[in-house]
Amino acid sequence: MLPPRSVVTAIMVLACVIGISYGQARFGQRRPGGRMSQGRSIRTESPEERNGVPTWDVDPAFKTDVFTFVRVEYDSYERPGSWRVDFPDSDLNLSYRLQQLTSLKVDPNGRILRLTDPDLFRYPFLYLIEPGSIALSSEEAASLRRYLLNGGFLMVDDFWGEREWAGFYRGIKQVFPEREPVELPLEHPIFHSVYDLKEKPQIPSINVAIYGKSQGITWEREDAKTPHYRGIFDDKGRLMVIICHNTDLGDGWEREGEDPWYFTEFSEKKAYPLGINIIFYAMTH
8 A cells, every 4th residue: 555645745735726826936947057868877866967956955854755756667669768768857857846836845866666666655656758668567567556546646748649659558458457548628627736727738849849939830740739638547536647648748847948948938838837736636636
């Protein structure tokens, strides 16, 4: 069983609603010290490894009551290492923004875990990226199923088009053969829990955004023009999984310091608000 979310953490998350609202809190573009290549150490304690993202001390009295951003490491039958995309900048930047803009107390480093790691059940939130060719073992599928049905939450992000959807769908059906992903309507509270979003945002990679700027193109493939936010629910109606398809929140977090226009249009207006909404919702439902 996942440990129950503490009252202290719930109160701190609830303070997000009181403390900020969309259009009132200004993010302020952070300029990173330089790009970090893929495949570096997963440790992020040193200034070099943090790529210029500020760090902070965790109150010893709340060491077990901090939010920890956990990235899922998985195998791929086509793209080995795709689980690392946008790492570590996206994870560090989002953790920093949560600490900066909300009253949630946050681990500055985050973690990376396999689905069979016993520590998985210590954390209520998981992030899984680029799952279009995910290859789950039977043990991993069973562990993820148990984690989710016992109160955990999974956010899936950054995959595009029908082929990648089919690859992810095969994987998630290993976990829940009896459950179907359903489209979340814009009226769902996850789009309004802290920031009031007026649309289901499509967030492209920075290169696609800049290339398509003059034409208003925000999709990465012709069969990926419409962003989809689908959910998988448990028997009591609790949202266990949010699937962000034809969009890339992680790039909005990762690349925030590289281009002022991209930061303003996609990081500040869309990627961070929705990311904060999703985490708030996951921690309070």
